Amino acid sequence: MSDKTLALSNDKMIAGVCGGIADYFGWSSGGVRLAYVLLSVLSAAFPGLFIYIVLWLLMPKKDTI
Template identity: 60%
Template sequence: MSHNPRPFTRSRHDKMIGGVMGGIARRYGWSSTILRVVFVLVSILSAAFPGIIVYLILWLLMPEESA
């Protein structure tokens, strides 16, 4: 079975800041709005999850999708 997943890239079109959540949502077929809400809630409610740092690292490491 040949399974060719979507590339792990930042979205150019579904973005609020850097396209990280839009890219992750597209990759896995999730709703980007729900993913953003969950990410923010986990970041706020959990002292052990440094959401801003994680987001910035993903922003730097994930390539932007091609045009």
């Protein structure tokens, strides 16, 4: 079992969602942000924005874990 937890990152531009996902999977935070923006733009923006806000509300802060 892994002790990794998906949490908001301190490496953030807005809320830390993309940084937290990058930390969890061991990816580059810039790459995750770029992929998120591309997916949001290609999906007419609303679904990407909605998912970001939901994750922002549901993901715990890294310092509270």
